Amino acid sequence: MKIVVLGGGESGCGAAYLAKKKGLEVFLSDKSAIKEHYKQFLTENNIEFEEGNHNEERILNADWIVKSPGIPKKTEIINKIHQKGIRLSSEIEFASEFTDAKIIAITGSNGKTTTTSLIYHILKNDGLNVGLGGNIGHSFAKQVADENHEYYVLEVSSFQLDDIQNFRPYISLLLNLSKDHLDQYNYDYEEYALAKFRITENQENDNFFIYNKDDEMSKNILEKLEIKAKMIPFSMNEKLTEGGFVDENQLVIKLKDEFSMKVDELSLLGNHNVANSLAASIAGKILEINNESIRNSLMTFQAVEHRLEFVAEIEGVKYINDSKATNVNAAYYALESMKNPTVWIVGGVDKGNDYAEIEDLVKRKVKAIVCLGLDNEKIIDFFKNKKELIYSTSSMEEAVKVSKSLSKSGDTVLLSPCCASFDLFKSYEDRGNQFKEQVLKN
Known part of the structure; x- marks a missing residue:
């Protein structure tokens, strides 16, 4: 099978490395210059690549193309790939085909990085064998190639979700929706929102979808979509019989049993981070992490750089x-x-x-x-x-x-x-x- 990877950054190099390790024929192409350390990585691993150019003939002769999320979907080469009917995937789609690990995938317009890092901290703190990737940290594909994690916590953007076919997280989270990147979605807010909801499109009834009950656009979309995964809401505005909510300055999670702690004990600032902590705690409870461990993680988590x-x-x-x-x-x-x-x-x-x-x-x-x-x-x-x-x-x-x-x-x-x-x-x-x-x- 011929694999072509478009883009020579973290995700592209990781995908090319995984393809090489699986014995597939791989070629990487980047229309811009590739950073020196990535070129060195590709050379050391005998991965053929080009920079400053796209060899269209070679690209369009591929069986499977892996696209870096930074490449706009309306570029000429992407149009030609679609016309030829070649399978086009994101790195998360490609890498997920080569692992049986449980994937916890997080998307949303805001708070993705903080919540992804917080869930990773909760799992790591509980002693689970977990990797961190997607839009954050090291390439998911490279970790799949080199590290045998039982869990992966992935920050996932709409651009990565645009290029999935079979990607099926064990737990998916959609934190919130607001108008962002609309230039890539025909200035149509609903089109952008539907791209985010693709995180749950391949999930089955043994999977979980955590969503924000307060989010207006999410409510509108949920009226139109049939979600197969078990849906678990969180809310800052109302008490829920199942899910996560705030009650008199207490963060409360009700699933099989109940978890609660004072909002003032959270290490993160701001109401939005209370919402992020609710979502992360629900994920922890689904994975049967005990209350004391979740509480400890929420109290010890350090804010992500450049985010409050x-x-x-x-x-x-x-x-x-x-x-x-x-x-x-x-x-x-x-x-x-x-x-x-x-x-x-x-x-x-x-x-x-x-x-x-x-x-x-x-x-x-x-x-x-x-x-x-x-x-x-x-x-x-x-x-x-x-x-x-x-x-x-x-x-x-x-x-x-x-x-x-x-x-x-x-x-x-x-x-x-x-x-x-x-x-x-x-x-x-x-x-x-x-x-x-x-x-x-x-």
């Missing part, structure tokens, strides 16, 4: 790095969790943001807005009659300097940009790292 990450407290001012907040919904959660007057650093590449969604929160929580981007006009125009203190900056150094001058003891400086990072930074990680570096400068 506490950086420092300097002269009474707290600095929080939420660089991963690349859409309005993510920034909403961050602002909602702020307890003190907040200097808000916002801006970057706008993805069609509607700032009306956070207008009320900004009025109540934010004392000053510091815009950070090459083009701050849209943010300034929206908030100019709503907030007196609005500043425009075009570098992280300047943004932090202005924020420090505006804040006093008892305040919080929050980087929660609402936007993509590519105008001034290599990635949201680069943006977050620069923020931390500038905060910690004398």
Whole structure:
């Protein structure tokens, strides 16, 4: 069988490595330059590859093509693959064909990385043999090739779910839905939502689907879809007879037996993280992890880098790095969790943001807005009659300097940009790292 892998990053190299290890004929093609350490990896493992080009004849002669999630689905080469009827899969689909491990797969518009990491922490803390992959950590395919895990906890994006055929997690979680990546889904919110729901399409009645009962779009979609998996809800707004909910500052899970703990004991900040903790706890209970172990994991989990990450407290001012907040919904959660007057650093590449969604929160929580981007006009125009203190900056150094001058003891400086990072930074990680570096400068 001829396997062609498109994309020479973490997932692509992992998929090519797994194919090679399984004795399949494999060729990797990347239209851009491949990073040096990945080239070295491919060479060391005798995997044939090309960069800066797509050899169409060779690609279209494949039996099975594995596509990296970063390649847009409307590109010319993808159209030609579809026309030829060649099987096109994501790395998670490809790798899942070569393992019998139980897969716990997490998707949603926000909170995926935190919840995936939290579930991994719960399993690991209980002594289970577990791997972490998908959109986070090391390639799932490479782990399947080299490590014999009994469980995999995978963060899964809509782009990866677009390219599945048989992928069937033991437990799937859909945390929430909000408008994101609509440019890849014909600017149709429902089309994007349906892509997320593909996480459960191959599940059977011996599988589990954990979903957010408070999420409006999820409710709408669930009225139209027939889900075969056992559905278990969580809610922040209502008590449930089965599932997870909050009752008088207690996090409560009701499945076969009951688990509860005080919300104040959770290591994570913010209401959205209470919801994430509910979802993660349900997964733990399904896997029959005992209550004490789940409680211990929820109390000891460390926030994921760039997601409401506490950086420092300097002269009474707290600095929080939420660089991963690349859409309005993510920034909403961050602002909602702020307890003190907040200097808000916002801006970057706008993805069609509607700032009306956070207008009320900004009025109540934010004392000053510091815009950070090459083009701050849209943010300034929206908030100019709503907030007196609005500043425009075009570098992280300047943004932090202005924020420090505006804040006093008892305040919080929050980087929660609402936007993509590519105008001034290599990635949201680069943006977050620069923020931390500038905060910690004398």
